Amino acid sequence: MRIAFLHTRIRVEERLLLDELERRGVEIELLHADEAALDITADAPPRPVDALFDRCLSNTKACAIVRAFTSWGVPCVNPPEALENCADKGRTTALLRRAGVPSPRTILAFSPESALDAADDLGYPVVLKPAVGSWGRLVARLRDRDALEAVLEHKATLGGVQHGVIYLQEHVDKPGRDIRAFVVGGRTLCAVARYSEHWITNTARGGRTENVPLTPELDDLCARAARAVDPSDSGDSGGTSSGGGAAALAIDILEHPERGPLVNEVNATMEFRNSIAPTGVDIPAMLVEHVLARAEAGAGAQGAAA
Amino acid sequence: MPETNAPAVATTAAACPECNAEVAFDRAPRRHEIARCRACAAELEVTSTDPLSLELAPEVEEDWGE
Numbered sequence: 511m512r513i514a515f516l517h518t519r520i521r522v523e524e525r526l527l528l529d530e531l532e533r534r535g536v537e538i539e540l541l542h543a544d545e546a547a548l549d550i551t552a553d554a555p556p557r558p559v560d561a562l563f564d565r566c567l568s569n570t571k572a573c574a575i576v577r578a579f580t581s582w583g584v585p586c587v588n589p590p591e592a593l594e595n596c597a598d599k600g601r602t603t604a605l606l607r608r609a610g611v612p613s614p615r616t617i618l619a620f621s622p623e624s625a626l627d628a629a630d631d632l633g634y635p636v637v638l639k640p641a642v643g644s645w646g647r648l649v650a651r652l653r654d655r656d657a658l659e660a661v662l663e664h665k666a667t668l669g670g671v672q673h674g675v676i677y678l679q680e681h682v683d684k685p686g687r688d689i690r691a692f693v694v695g696g697r698t699l700c701a702v703a704r705y706s707e708h709w710i711t712n713t714a715r716g717g718r719t720e721n722v723p724l725t726p727e728l729d730d731l732c733a734r735a736a737r738a739v740d741p742s743d744s745g746d747s748g749g750t751s752s753g754g755g756a757a758a759l760a761i762d763i764l765e766h767p768e769r770g771p772l773v774n775e776v777n778a779t780m781e782f783r784n785s786i787a788p789t790g791v792d793i794p795a796m797l798v799e800h801v802l803a804r805a806e807a808g809a810g811a812q813g814a815a816a
Numbered sequence: 817m818p819e820t821n822a823p824a825v826a827t828t829a830a831a832c833p834e835c836n837a838e839v840a841f842d843r844a845p846r847r848h849e850i851a852r853c854r855a856c857a858a859e860l861e862v863t864s865t866d867p868l869s870l871e872l873a874p875e876v877e878e879d880w881g882e
């Protein structure tokens with residue numbers, strides 16, 4: 511078994527994953543995004559691999575590379591559709607809504623003027639996020655029109671073209687924490703709550719992480735959110751890691767005081783270092799198992815095609 | 817494609833390019849591994865494993881994340 515390991519930085523997560531791959535005797539093809547040059551007019555990847563495991567930090571590069579490997583029939587975790595559906599918050603939100611998954615009310619606006627009108631409609635405080643981005647960067651909570659106006663002016667002056675799409679969201683008065691659940695192959699593995707004094711609870715600003723027991727409701731919500739962004743997930747996980755979807759996703763949930771859990775976003779290149787100890791779930795082992803299962807399923811499909 | 821860079825080398829310490837303090841790894845690091853200098857808190861990246869060399873990690877880009 512030979513797995514291409516697409517990466518940018520080897521962080522704690524990547525080390526755990528590489529260790530797990532090595533422990534299972536898997537041959538690893540380290541593929542650093544910046545060192546790859548892919549002849550996409552060739553009929554096969556530069557070296558044959560059974561699957562590609564994407565841990566690339568650049569979403570743009572990951573999408574392009576995963577597309578190329580998918581064109582060569584190489585199973586990728588995540589598959590390109592899931593990667594792209596999670597990359598753009600507007601796209602994710604629309605897909606969640608279409609699948610009937612509750613999420614915070616969100617308005618896309620395309621000019622500072624229309625964004626200000628939209629915020630009046632949503633009510634203050636309002637949350638403004640870059641449509642593409644992560645780790646809470648440039649996520650802002652604005653308490654009034656003056657504050658929003660100032661940030662929108664900065665965005666218009668300093669931001670790139672992608673900042674022309676303005677993602678505005680109702681502020682959810684959550685209980686000082688947010689919930690993250692890990693869904694692999696359509697199955698919810700475990701969930702944690704991240705607590706913080708700061709309203710942005712998900713980034714490591716001295717917050718703590720605790721296990722959240724998986725209730726049937728939480729499990730169902732997460733499975734549906736995963737299915738919303740992963741077209742390969744038919745919803746029949748059958749209790750195995752390969753029967754459900756092809757994707758491995760982290761679902762972020764905000765608890766609304768009246769409306770209950772709302773899915774905030776879905777992450778396709780999950781970080782999990784602080785979630786292993788509180789849950790007792792060996793997340794890297796589950797991820798590796800899933801990638802190997804996808805590789806085996808892909809070998810069957812390729813064999814049939816050859 | 818890049819060569820496989822399995823950690824075969826035993827060097828596990830190098831000088832911080834920012835403050836020259838010794839940055840030690842608990843085991844042979846991999847190329848592109850990230851470390852933080854205990855002395856000056858600089859974020860460092862392993863750019864080669866034989867010999868071990870460290871450079872300031874590149875800035876996070878706008879589309880980086882989960």
Ligand SMILES: Nc1ncnc2c1ncn2[C@@H]1O[C@H](COP(=O)(O)OP(=O)(O)OP(=O)(O)O)[C@@H](O)[C@H]1O
Binds near residue numbers: 644681712
């Ligand atoms: N509408 C909201 N109401 C209240 N809190 C919010 C809202 N949106 C985001 N937050 C808080 O801010 C954090 C960061 O927001 P979000 O996850 O959307 O940004 P991100 O940059 O995509 O982060 P990541 O990709 O690392 O999860 C959330 O985990 C949550 O704690």
Ligand SMILES: [Zn+2]
Binds near residue numbers: 834836853854856857
């Ligand atoms: Zn230093």
